[in-house]
Amino acid sequence: MLFYSIYPLAVVFAGEEEAENPEQWREIEVEGKKLLVTVNSRGEQVIARLLSTDPADYLDPRWTPGNVIV
Amino acid sequence: MRERRDRADLDGDLFTNRDEADPPPEEPDQEGEEQKPQAPRRQRLALHTLKQLGQMPAPPAAGADLHTMVIIGQIEGHMVLPPKNKTTKYEHIIPQLVAIEQNERIKGLLVILNTVGGDVEAGLAIAEMLESLSKPTVSLVLGGGHSIGVPIAVAADYSFIAETATMTIHPIRLTGMVIGVPQTYEYLEKMQDRVIKFVTSHSAISEDKFRELMFRTGDLVRDVGSVLVGKDAVSVGLINEIGGIDKSLRKLRELVQLKEAEGK
Structure with a gap:
C-alpha cells in the first residue's frame, strides 16, 4: 500500500495492535439516510456522522451527532 | 390522514x-x-x-440542487486505519458520486477539502471520479488539503483555496514490503508519476514546477517538500482562485447556468 500523507506513518498506524473492537462503529440506514453510529455501554446507537451529500439533510435536527437511536 | x-x-x-x-x-x-x-x-x-x-423543521436549503462532499482526515484505502484516525472512505464517496451523476435534481457538486492525505489509490480513485463527473464541480480547500488531497482539489472544474489554507506537496513514501532497492525505486517513481501527471494535466502548473516543489529540500519542513499557503498555490497555477464558501457557490451556480445554456 502506498501512503501519501503529511502525517508520519508511525502516527497514522499507532495503536493498531491494541485490542480493537470491530463492533465499535456501525453503519446503519434510517429513513433512507446513511448514518455512522457508535454503540454506547447501554447498547444504544449514538449518531456519530451523517453520510449524505445533500446539505439540507444536515439542517434536520434529528440527524444531529449525539442523538440516540433505539 | x-x-x-x-x-x-x-x-x-x-x-x-x-x-x-x-x-x-x-x-x-x-x-x-x-x-x-x-x-x-x-x-x-x-x-x-x-x-x-415542538418546532418546525428547518426549511430545505435554497441550494439543495447543489450537493456537497467533504473530504476530511485521512483518505482511507484498502486498509482500515486504526479507529483514532478520522477518515474519508472511498466506499462512501464513490457510490455517492455515482448517485450524484445519475440524479437529475442535482445540478452541481461542491467538494470541500480538509485532509492530510492518505492512500494513493483511493485518493486517485476519488480524483478520477470527480474529474469524469458530467456535472459542474468546484473544490474548496479549507485549512489544509495536503498530499493526495492535491489531485482531488485540482480534479474539480474550478478550484478555490482559502487565503490561510495550505497545501503540502512532498515525495510519496512507501509502506510495506521492499523487494529490492532498484525495483522498489522504480515502482515508487511510477506511482509518483501518476500523481504528477494527474495534477499537471488538471491544473495550470507545469510538470517541472510541480516536481521542483515536490522534491525541494531545505524548505520549512525538512523531509516534507513544499508548503504552499493560499496565494502561493494560486500563483504556481495549482489552484484557480483565492476564495471561500461564497465565491465557491457563486462559481458553481455560474458553471451550472453555463452548462444549462449549452444544453439548450
Missing part, C-alpha cells in the same frame, strides 16, 4: 427522546402551511418534528 399519522408514530419509535404521552393535537394552522407543494415524505417528516420537538 389516518395513515399519515400512523407513519409518523412509527418514526417516533426510533428515537429515545420520544414523548411517551399521546401525540399532542396537531395544530391545523402550521400543518396547513407545511402542506405546500412538497412530496408526501417531506410532510410526514414535518409532522414528526412538530410532535417531537
Whole structure:
C-alpha cells in the first residue's frame, strides 16, 4: 500500500495492535439516510456522522451527532 | 390522514427522546402551511418534528440542487486505519458520486477539502471520479488539503483555496514490503508519476514546477517538500482562485447556468 500523507506513518498506524473492537462503529440506514453510529455501554446507537451529500439533510435536527437511536 | 399519522408514530419509535404521552393535537394552522407543494415524505417528516420537538423543521436549503462532499482526515484505502484516525472512505464517496451523476435534481457538486492525505489509490480513485463527473464541480480547500488531497482539489472544474489554507506537496513514501532497492525505486517513481501527471494535466502548473516543489529540500519542513499557503498555490497555477464558501457557490451556480445554456 502506498501512503501519501503529511502525517508520519508511525502516527497514522499507532495503536493498531491494541485490542480493537470491530463492533465499535456501525453503519446503519434510517429513513433512507446513511448514518455512522457508535454503540454506547447501554447498547444504544449514538449518531456519530451523517453520510449524505445533500446539505439540507444536515439542517434536520434529528440527524444531529449525539442523538440516540433505539 | 389516518395513515399519515400512523407513519409518523412509527418514526417516533426510533428515537429515545420520544414523548411517551399521546401525540399532542396537531395544530391545523402550521400543518396547513407545511402542506405546500412538497412530496408526501417531506410532510410526514414535518409532522414528526412538530410532535417531537415542538418546532418546525428547518426549511430545505435554497441550494439543495447543489450537493456537497467533504473530504476530511485521512483518505482511507484498502486498509482500515486504526479507529483514532478520522477518515474519508472511498466506499462512501464513490457510490455517492455515482448517485450524484445519475440524479437529475442535482445540478452541481461542491467538494470541500480538509485532509492530510492518505492512500494513493483511493485518493486517485476519488480524483478520477470527480474529474469524469458530467456535472459542474468546484473544490474548496479549507485549512489544509495536503498530499493526495492535491489531485482531488485540482480534479474539480474550478478550484478555490482559502487565503490561510495550505497545501503540502512532498515525495510519496512507501509502506510495506521492499523487494529490492532498484525495483522498489522504480515502482515508487511510477506511482509518483501518476500523481504528477494527474495534477499537471488538471491544473495550470507545469510538470517541472510541480516536481521542483515536490522534491525541494531545505524548505520549512525538512523531509516534507513544499508548503504552499493560499496565494502561493494560486500563483504556481495549482489552484484557480483565492476564495471561500461564497465565491465557491457563486462559481458553481455560474458553471451550472453555463452548462444549462449549452444544453439548450
